[in-house]
Amino acid sequence: MNKKVVTFGEIMLRLATPGYLRFAQTDTFTATYGGGEANVAVSLANYGVDVEFVTRLPKNDIGEACRMDVRKYGVGTDNIIWGGDRLGIYFLETGAVSRASKVVYDRAHSAISEIKPGMVNWKEIFKDAKWFHWTGITPAISQSAADACLEAIQVANEMGVTVSCDLNYRKNLWKYGKACGEIMPALVAGTDIVLGNEEDAAMALDIHPDGVDVTGGHVEGAAYESVSKKIMAKFPRVKKVITTLRGSVNANHNSWAGVLFDGEKLYESPQYQITHIVDRVGGGDSFMGGLIYGLLTYTDDDQKALNFAVAASCLKHTIYGDYNRVTVDEVEKLMGGDASGRVSR
Numbered sequence: 001m002n003k004k005v006v007t008f009g010e011i012m013l014r015l016a017t018p019g020y021l022r023f024a025q026t027d028t029f030t031a032t033y034g035g036g037e038a039n040v041a042v043s044l045a046n047y048g049v050d051v052e053f054v055t056r057l058p059k060n061d062i063g064e065a066c067r068m069d070v071r072k073y074g075v076g077t078d079n080i081i082w083g084g085d086r087l088g089i090y091f092l093e094t095g096a097v098s099r100a101s102k103v104v105y106d107r108a109h110s111a112i113s114e115i116k117p118g119m120v121n122w123k124e125i126f127k128d129a130k131w132f133h134w135t136g137i138t139p140a141i142s143q144s145a146a147d148a149c150l151e152a153i154q155v156a157n158e159m160g161v162t163v164s165c166d167l168n169y170r171k172n173l174w175k176y177g178k179a180c181g182e183i184m185p186a187l188v189a190g191t192d193i194v195l196g197n198e199e200d201a202a203m204a205l206d207i208h209p210d211g212v213d214v215t216g217g218h219v220e221g222a223a224y225e226s227v228s229k230k231i232m233a234k235f236p237r238v239k240k241v242i243t244t245l246r247g248s249v250n251a252n253h254n255s256w257a258g259v260l261f262d263g264e265k266l267y268e269s270p271q272y273q274i275t276h277i278v279d280r281v282g283g284g285d286s287f288m289g290g291l292i293y294g295l296l297t298y299t300d301d302d303q304k305a306l307n308f309a310v311a312a313s314c315l316k317h318t319i320y321g322d323y324n325r326v327t328v329d330e331v332e333k334l335m336g337g338d339a340s341g342r343v344s345r
Helices: 038-044 061-071 121-127 137-141 143-158 180-188 197-205 221-234 283-297 303-316 328-335
Strands: 005-008 012-016 030-034 053-056 089-093 103-104 132-134 160-168 192-196 240-250 253-261 264-269 272-274
Touching: 005 038, 012 192, 012 328, 030 038, 030 061, 030 283, 038 053, 038 061, 038 132, 038 137, 038 283, 121 143, 132 137, 132 143, 137 143, 137 180, 143 160, 143 180, 160 283, 180 197, 180 253, 197 221, 221 253, 221 264, 240 303, 253 303, 264 303, 272 303, 283 303, 303 328
Parallel strands: 005 053, 005 132, 012 089, 132 160, 160 192, 192 240
Antiparallel strands: 012 030, 089 103, 240 253, 253 264, 253 272
């Protein structure tokens, strides 16, 4: 069975302050690349999955450097389209203990924000694909990007391609005159697998879980069964709803787990205590990459698929940059209970 995965969205230049320096303290930035759907693609490529990343990049040296960065991890880039004037940028200040991390976006008028329906030949791209992944970041960029994303979902539906979504609500992005709740329902209606947390569900779909306090440092997975049922009732195409459970003790110490609801049963993963976070940016994307791999590989074992996603994302928190650079063997080792961190010789 063909298991090719296609992801679609924006990739940006990431400029991060060294260590834990604040923006006002630094005179240098570390440059890497990242973006939700590209991060998922890199994870899948690491696991040996045939994966294609579709985006729009400016035809200049920075756009080409970005394409080469994704390609070197084994991600297909042949269907990237070229145009526009600039690559989006985001600035990152890493928090510590009680000081939260900060992100400042500089992505107005980026190449992909000006993408339009008809620019991408989705029928050609999906002809040998099994899975299509998008996130709520893409429709937040611009109306035309939302329209292009909807076009991709509709073609995927017509061609029998499984569609997944990370709701990924970002309050600082929705600035083009439409609220998240006005745009997202039409896209989620064509989606089979939905990932999100309590804020994502509330802001994107106006669906609220009961009895959840995310600021208290402890989150109960069972509290999300009701919201999963509400999503499935509102969007009949959705077959599975997955929620990441992050309990934030402080910026360096999080608990991490997940739940999966298949319409009948709620699966809950083991919980990890991540006590020395190196980089949490891309944590949700690494979960999604692990989940897609798990659902494609362990086709009759949703529990194992969920456990793989959570373990993969736990490892991502130890890796600098947006991308999760781990192997299947490393994830399965952690799934098996070896969290010792001992030197592998």
